[in-house]
Amino acid sequence: MIKFSRQRESIKNNLMGRTDHPTAETVYSDIRQEYPNISLGTVYRNLNLLVDLGEIQKLTCGNGPDRFDAD
Secondary structure (H helix, E strand, O other), rough: OOOHHHHHHHHHHHHHHHOOEEHHHHHHHHHHHHHHHHHHHHHHHHHHHHHHHHOOOEEEEOOOEEEOOOO
């Protein structure tokens, strides 16, 4: 069982409210509005955890950065 995290929920909600496929950096800049002390590493860890849990998808596009999708 994974402990509830407000930051993780915020990351997931951010993705669910989007129609594009943002990079981790884009999600990070959005989440910093609500959590100014969050680190980019925390955003990456939570995005990868959400992928592992099957709650979001990671889209790997050739040489570009990974993008994420909640749909």
